[in-house]
Amino acid sequence: MFLPMKAYVYVSLKKSVLDPQGKTIHGALKKMGYRGIDDLRQGKYFEISLDASLSREDAHAEVERIAREVLTNPVIEEYRFTLEG
Amino acid sequence: MKFGVIIFPGSNCDHDAYWVISEVAKQPVTFLWHDSPDLQGCDAIIVPGGFAYGDYLRTGAIAKFSPVMESVRKFATDGGLVLGICNGFQILCEAGLLPGALLRNAGLKYVCKPVHIRVESTNTPYTQQLSKGEVLEIPIGHMEGNYFCDERTLAELKEQERIVFRYTTPSGEVTAEANPNGSLENIAGVCNAGRNVLGMMPHPERASEPELGMTDGAKVFHSLVSAMVEK
Numbered sequence: 311m312f313l314p315m316k317a318y319v320y321v322s323l324k325k326s327v328l329d330p331q332g333k334t335i336h337g338a339l340k341k342m343g344y345r346g347i348d349d350l351r352q353g354k355y356f357e358i359s360l361d362a363s364l365s366r367e368d369a370h371a372e373v374e375r376i377a378r379e380v381l382t383n384p385v386i387e388e389y390r391f392t393l394e395g
Numbered sequence: 396m397k398f399g400v401i402i403f404p405g406s407n408c409d410h411d412a413y414w415v416i417s418e419v420a421k422q423p424v425t426f427l428w429h430d431s432p433d434l435q436g437c438d439a440i441i442v443p444g445g446f447a448y449g450d451y452l453r454t455g456a457i458a459k460f461s462p463v464m465e466s467v468r469k470f471a472t473d474g475g476l477v478l479g480i481c482n483g484f485q486i487l488c489e490a491g492l493l494p495g496a497l498l499r500n501a502g503l504k505y506v507c508k509p510v511h512i513r514v515e516s517t518n519t520p521y522t523q524q525l526s527k528g529e530v531l532e533i534p535i536g537h538m539e540g541n542y543f544c545d546e547r548t549l550a551e552l553k554e555q556e557r558i559v560f561r562y563t564t565p566s567g568e569v570t571a572e573a574n575p576n577g578s579l580e581n582i583a584g585v586c587n588a589g590r591n592v593l594g595m596m597p598h599p600e601r602a603s604e605p606e607l608g609m610t611d612g613a614k615v616f617h618s619l620v621s622a623m624v625e626k
Contacts, residue, residue: 315443326545327496327543328577329496329502330499330500330501330502330503330577331499331503333501379454380452380460381452381490383453383496384495385488385494385495385496385543385544385545386498386543
Protein backbone atom coordinates (compact mmCIF):
# COMPACT_ATOMS: atom_id res chain seq x y z
CA MET A 311 0.00 0.00 0.00
CA PHE A 312 1.28 3.42 -0.92
CA LEU A 313 0.49 6.37 1.31
CA PRO A 314 0.62 10.08 0.44
CA MET A 315 4.03 11.56 1.08
CA LYS A 316 5.45 14.99 1.58
CA ALA A 317 8.80 16.26 0.45
CA TYR A 318 10.46 19.22 2.17
CA VAL A 319 13.07 20.80 -0.08
CA TYR A 320 15.59 23.38 1.11
CA VAL A 321 17.49 25.48 -1.43
CA SER A 322 20.37 27.70 -0.42
CA LEU A 323 23.14 29.67 -2.07
CA LYS A 324 26.43 27.77 -2.25
CA LYS A 325 28.92 28.69 0.44
CA SER A 326 31.14 30.25 -2.25
CA VAL A 327 28.37 32.64 -3.29
CA LEU A 328 27.90 35.88 -1.36
CA ASP A 329 24.44 36.19 0.21
CA PRO A 330 23.75 39.93 0.64
CA GLN A 331 20.26 39.31 2.05
CA GLY A 332 21.57 36.94 4.72
CA LYS A 333 24.30 39.43 5.54
CA THR A 334 21.79 42.23 5.96
CA ILE A 335 19.58 40.12 8.24
CA HIS A 336 22.65 39.11 10.24
CA GLY A 337 23.67 42.75 10.62
CA ALA A 338 20.16 43.72 11.72
CA LEU A 339 20.03 40.96 14.34
CA LYS A 340 23.36 42.09 15.76
CA LYS A 341 22.14 45.66 15.88
CA MET A 342 18.99 44.56 17.72
CA GLY A 343 21.14 42.95 20.36
CA TYR A 344 20.71 39.25 19.55
CA ARG A 345 23.81 37.47 20.74
CA GLY A 346 25.98 34.62 19.60
CA ILE A 347 25.09 34.69 15.92
CA ASP A 348 28.17 33.94 13.83
CA ASP A 349 26.61 33.93 10.41
CA LEU A 350 23.23 33.78 8.70
CA ARG A 351 22.35 32.51 5.24
CA GLN A 352 18.96 32.95 3.62
CA GLY A 353 17.38 30.22 1.51
CA LYS A 354 14.14 28.93 0.01
CA TYR A 355 11.83 26.21 1.23
CA PHE A 356 9.39 24.10 -0.78
CA GLU A 357 6.73 21.68 0.41
CA ILE A 358 5.72 19.14 -2.19
CA SER A 359 2.74 16.85 -1.66
CA LEU A 360 2.99 13.63 -3.63
CA ASP A 361 0.03 11.50 -4.48
CA ALA A 362 -0.22 7.85 -3.51
CA SER A 363 0.68 6.50 -6.93
CA LEU A 364 4.42 6.64 -6.36
CA SER A 365 6.51 4.20 -4.39
CA ARG A 366 8.87 5.75 -1.88
CA GLU A 367 11.78 5.02 -4.17
CA ASP A 368 10.09 6.62 -7.19
CA ALA A 369 9.02 9.62 -5.11
CA HIS A 370 12.59 10.10 -3.95
CA ALA A 371 13.86 10.01 -7.54
CA GLU A 372 11.15 12.40 -8.74
CA VAL A 373 11.79 14.96 -5.98
CA GLU A 374 15.53 14.71 -6.60
CA ARG A 375 14.94 15.48 -10.27
CA ILE A 376 12.63 18.43 -9.49
CA ALA A 377 15.12 19.86 -7.00
CA ARG A 378 18.06 19.47 -9.36
CA GLU A 379 16.48 20.52 -12.64
CA VAL A 380 13.99 23.17 -11.58
CA LEU A 381 14.23 24.39 -8.01
CA THR A 382 17.96 25.13 -8.07
CA ASN A 383 20.38 26.81 -10.41
CA PRO A 384 23.48 24.63 -9.99
CA VAL A 385 25.77 27.56 -10.77
CA ILE A 386 24.83 29.32 -7.54
CA GLU A 387 22.63 27.06 -5.43
CA GLU A 388 22.50 23.69 -3.69
CA TYR A 389 19.63 21.68 -2.22
CA ARG A 390 18.73 19.05 0.31
CA PHE A 391 15.41 17.42 1.04
CA THR A 392 13.60 15.04 3.30
CA LEU A 393 10.73 12.75 2.40
CA GLU A 394 8.09 11.99 5.00
CA GLY A 395 4.98 9.86 5.16
CA MET B 396 17.32 39.91 -42.46
CA LYS B 397 14.46 39.14 -40.15
CA PHE B 398 14.54 39.77 -36.41
CA GLY B 399 12.36 38.08 -33.83
CA VAL B 400 11.56 39.56 -30.44
CA ILE B 401 10.28 37.04 -27.91
CA ILE B 402 7.31 37.92 -25.72
CA PHE B 403 7.01 36.09 -22.41
CA PRO B 404 4.22 36.83 -19.96
CA GLY B 405 5.90 39.67 -18.05
CA SER B 406 8.22 40.92 -20.79
CA ASN B 407 8.17 44.71 -20.80
CA CYS B 408 10.99 45.78 -23.12
CA ASP B 409 9.67 43.77 -26.06
CA HIS B 410 8.10 46.76 -27.79
CA ASP B 411 11.21 48.90 -27.25
CA ALA B 412 13.36 46.24 -28.89
CA TYR B 413 10.85 45.86 -31.73
CA TRP B 414 10.81 49.64 -32.26
CA VAL B 415 14.60 49.92 -32.38
CA ILE B 416 14.91 47.11 -34.92
CA SER B 417 12.17 48.49 -37.18
CA GLU B 418 12.71 52.26 -36.78
CA VAL B 419 16.42 52.65 -36.00
CA ALA B 420 18.07 49.58 -37.53
CA LYS B 421 15.40 49.59 -40.28
CA GLN B 422 15.03 45.82 -40.44
CA PRO B 423 12.01 43.55 -40.67
CA VAL B 424 10.97 42.32 -37.26
CA THR B 425 8.28 40.12 -35.78
CA PHE B 426 7.16 39.16 -32.29
CA LEU B 427 7.58 35.55 -31.19
CA TRP B 428 5.11 34.25 -28.60
CA HIS B 429 6.67 32.19 -25.81
CA ASP B 430 4.17 29.38 -26.18
CA SER B 431 5.10 28.55 -29.77
CA PRO B 432 8.30 26.80 -30.84
CA ASP B 433 8.10 28.46 -34.27
CA LEU B 434 10.93 30.98 -34.81
CA GLN B 435 9.29 32.00 -38.12
CA GLY B 436 12.53 31.87 -40.08
CA CYS B 437 14.13 34.71 -38.10
CA ASP B 438 17.85 35.36 -38.61
CA ALA B 439 18.38 36.92 -35.19
CA ILE B 440 16.46 36.57 -31.94
CA ILE B 441 16.19 39.15 -29.18
CA VAL B 442 15.29 37.94 -25.69
CA PRO B 443 14.03 41.20 -24.19
CA GLY B 444 13.98 42.66 -20.71
CA GLY B 445 11.17 42.46 -18.22
CA PHE B 446 10.02 39.94 -15.64
CA ALA B 447 9.32 36.75 -17.60
CA TYR B 448 6.81 34.60 -15.71
CA GLY B 449 7.03 37.15 -12.91
CA ASP B 450 10.61 36.08 -12.22
CA TYR B 451 9.03 33.51 -9.89
CA LEU B 452 11.40 30.96 -8.35
CA ARG B 453 14.45 32.70 -9.88
CA THR B 454 14.86 35.17 -12.73
CA GLY B 455 14.52 33.18 -15.94
CA ALA B 456 13.91 29.90 -14.11
CA ILE B 457 10.47 29.24 -15.59
CA ALA B 458 11.07 31.04 -18.90
CA LYS B 459 13.83 28.62 -19.85
CA PHE B 460 11.30 25.77 -20.04
CA SER B 461 8.97 27.59 -22.47
CA PRO B 462 8.44 26.09 -25.96
CA VAL B 463 10.11 29.05 -27.68
CA MET B 464 13.29 28.60 -25.62
CA GLU B 465 13.60 24.99 -26.74
CA SER B 466 13.82 26.31 -30.32
CA VAL B 467 16.12 29.17 -29.32
CA ARG B 468 18.47 26.64 -27.74
CA LYS B 469 18.67 24.68 -31.01
CA PHE B 470 18.97 27.89 -33.04
CA ALA B 471 21.85 29.14 -30.86
CA THR B 472 23.62 25.79 -30.91
CA ASP B 473 23.53 25.92 -34.71
CA GLY B 474 25.21 29.34 -34.61
CA GLY B 475 22.08 31.53 -34.74
CA LEU B 476 22.35 35.07 -33.39
CA VAL B 477 20.71 35.56 -30.00
CA LEU B 478 20.87 38.77 -27.98
CA GLY B 479 19.65 38.71 -24.39
CA ILE B 480 19.07 42.05 -22.72
CA CYS B 481 18.64 42.33 -18.93
CA ASN B 482 15.98 39.70 -18.09
CA GLY B 483 16.93 38.16 -21.45
CA PHE B 484 20.51 37.80 -20.20
CA GLN B 485 19.22 36.15 -17.03
CA ILE B 486 17.10 33.74 -19.08
CA LEU B 487 20.01 32.80 -21.36
CA CYS B 488 22.18 32.04 -18.31
CA GLU B 489 19.43 29.91 -16.78
CA ALA B 490 18.99 28.12 -20.11
CA GLY B 491 22.70 27.29 -20.14
CA LEU B 492 23.33 29.24 -23.35
CA LEU B 493 25.63 31.60 -21.44
CA PRO B 494 27.86 30.80 -18.46
CA GLY B 495 27.30 32.10 -14.95
CA ALA B 496 24.27 33.55 -13.22
CA LEU B 497 22.86 36.94 -12.22
CA LEU B 498 22.50 37.31 -8.46
CA ARG B 499 20.59 39.89 -6.42
CA ASN B 500 22.37 43.26 -6.60
CA ALA B 501 25.00 43.59 -3.87
CA GLY B 502 23.23 46.71 -2.53
CA LEU B 503 19.88 44.81 -2.45
CA LYS B 504 18.22 47.65 -4.33
CA TYR B 505 16.70 47.92 -7.76
CA VAL B 506 19.11 50.12 -9.69
CA CYS B 507 17.79 52.22 -12.58
CA LYS B 508 20.24 54.74 -14.02
CA PRO B 509 22.56 55.41 -16.95
CA VAL B 510 25.92 53.66 -16.59
CA HIS B 511 29.11 53.54 -18.59
CA ILE B 512 30.31 50.29 -20.11
CA ARG B 513 33.60 49.64 -21.87
CA VAL B 514 33.82 47.48 -24.95
CA GLU B 515 36.18 44.63 -23.99
CA SER B 516 35.91 42.62 -27.18
CA THR B 517 35.09 43.60 -30.73
CA ASN B 518 35.19 39.98 -31.79
CA THR B 519 31.41 39.52 -31.76
CA PRO B 520 28.76 40.43 -34.35
CA TYR B 521 27.30 42.84 -31.78
CA THR B 522 30.50 44.82 -31.26
CA GLN B 523 32.48 44.36 -34.46
CA GLN B 524 31.83 47.96 -35.54
CA LEU B 525 32.89 49.37 -32.17
CA SER B 526 36.41 50.00 -30.92
CA LYS B 527 38.05 48.07 -28.14
CA GLY B 528 38.13 50.31 -25.05
CA GLU B 529 35.30 52.48 -26.36
CA VAL B 530 32.98 53.62 -23.57
CA LEU B 531 29.22 53.56 -24.13
CA GLU B 532 26.60 55.29 -22.03
CA ILE B 533 23.60 52.98 -21.64
CA PRO B 534 20.99 52.70 -18.87
CA ILE B 535 20.46 49.74 -16.58
CA GLY B 536 17.30 48.86 -14.68
CA HIS B 537 17.48 45.68 -12.62
CA MET B 538 17.37 43.99 -9.23
CA GLU B 539 19.41 40.92 -10.21
CA GLY B 540 22.37 42.05 -12.27
CA ASN B 541 25.20 40.91 -10.05
CA TYR B 542 27.13 38.66 -12.43
CA PHE B 543 28.64 35.57 -10.87
CA CYS B 544 30.55 32.55 -12.16
CA ASP B 545 33.08 30.17 -10.64
CA GLU B 546 36.82 30.76 -10.93
CA ARG B 547 37.33 28.23 -13.69
CA THR B 548 34.61 29.80 -15.82
CA LEU B 549 36.01 33.28 -15.20
CA ALA B 550 39.47 32.15 -16.31
CA GLU B 551 37.93 30.65 -19.44
CA LEU B 552 35.97 33.82 -20.20
CA LYS B 553 39.13 35.89 -19.92
CA GLU B 554 41.27 33.53 -21.94
CA GLN B 555 38.73 33.39 -24.76
CA GLU B 556 38.01 37.12 -24.61
CA ARG B 557 34.36 36.46 -23.88
CA ILE B 558 33.80 39.32 -21.44
CA VAL B 559 32.26 41.77 -23.91
CA PHE B 560 31.33 44.71 -21.65
CA ARG B 561 32.54 45.94 -18.25
CA TYR B 562 31.09 48.71 -16.06
CA THR B 563 33.56 51.60 -15.91
CA THR B 564 33.86 55.27 -15.12
CA PRO B 565 33.00 57.67 -17.98
CA SER B 566 36.69 57.67 -18.89
CA GLY B 567 36.81 53.87 -19.05
CA GLU B 568 38.39 52.89 -15.74
CA VAL B 569 37.22 49.73 -14.00
CA THR B 570 36.58 50.82 -10.41
CA ALA B 571 34.46 49.55 -7.54
CA GLU B 572 32.46 52.80 -7.62
CA ALA B 573 31.60 52.26 -11.29
CA ASN B 574 30.20 48.83 -10.50
CA PRO B 575 26.44 49.35 -9.97
CA ASN B 576 25.52 45.89 -8.70
CA GLY B 577 28.53 44.01 -7.36
CA SER B 578 29.20 42.08 -10.58
CA LEU B 579 32.30 39.95 -10.59
CA GLU B 580 35.13 42.00 -12.15
CA ASN B 581 32.57 44.63 -13.24
CA ILE B 582 31.18 42.28 -15.89
CA ALA B 583 28.19 43.79 -17.74
CA GLY B 584 28.01 41.41 -20.70
CA VAL B 585 29.41 38.07 -21.87
CA CYS B 586 29.19 35.95 -25.00
CA ASN B 587 29.18 32.19 -25.56
CA ALA B 588 32.13 30.23 -26.97
CA GLY B 589 30.67 30.48 -30.48
CA ARG B 590 30.38 34.29 -30.02
CA ASN B 591 26.87 34.23 -31.56
CA VAL B 592 25.03 34.59 -28.23
CA LEU B 593 25.45 37.80 -26.23
CA GLY B 594 23.92 38.67 -22.88
CA MET B 595 24.11 42.15 -21.38
CA MET B 596 22.43 43.81 -18.41
CA PRO B 597 22.38 47.38 -19.83
CA HIS B 598 19.54 48.26 -22.22
CA PRO B 599 20.86 49.38 -25.63
CA GLU B 600 17.26 49.61 -26.90
CA ARG B 601 16.61 52.38 -24.34
CA ALA B 602 19.55 54.40 -25.62
CA SER B 603 19.23 54.36 -29.38
CA GLU B 604 17.61 57.68 -30.30
CA PRO B 605 18.38 61.36 -29.58
CA GLU B 606 14.85 61.76 -28.19
CA LEU B 607 15.80 59.40 -25.40
CA GLY B 608 18.90 61.38 -24.49
CA MET B 609 21.34 58.62 -25.35
CA THR B 610 22.28 57.06 -28.66
CA ASP B 611 25.18 54.71 -27.90
CA GLY B 612 22.89 51.70 -27.76
CA ALA B 613 22.16 52.02 -31.48
CA LYS B 614 25.80 51.13 -32.17
CA VAL B 615 25.16 47.61 -30.93
CA PHE B 616 22.22 47.13 -33.30
CA HIS B 617 23.98 48.74 -36.28
CA SER B 618 26.99 46.54 -35.62
CA LEU B 619 24.81 43.44 -35.54
CA VAL B 620 22.99 44.34 -38.76
CA SER B 621 26.23 45.03 -40.60
CA ALA B 622 27.66 41.69 -39.41
CA MET B 623 24.57 39.96 -40.76
CA VAL B 624 24.87 41.73 -44.11
CA GLU B 625 28.53 40.76 -44.44
CA LYS B 626 27.67 37.17 -43.63
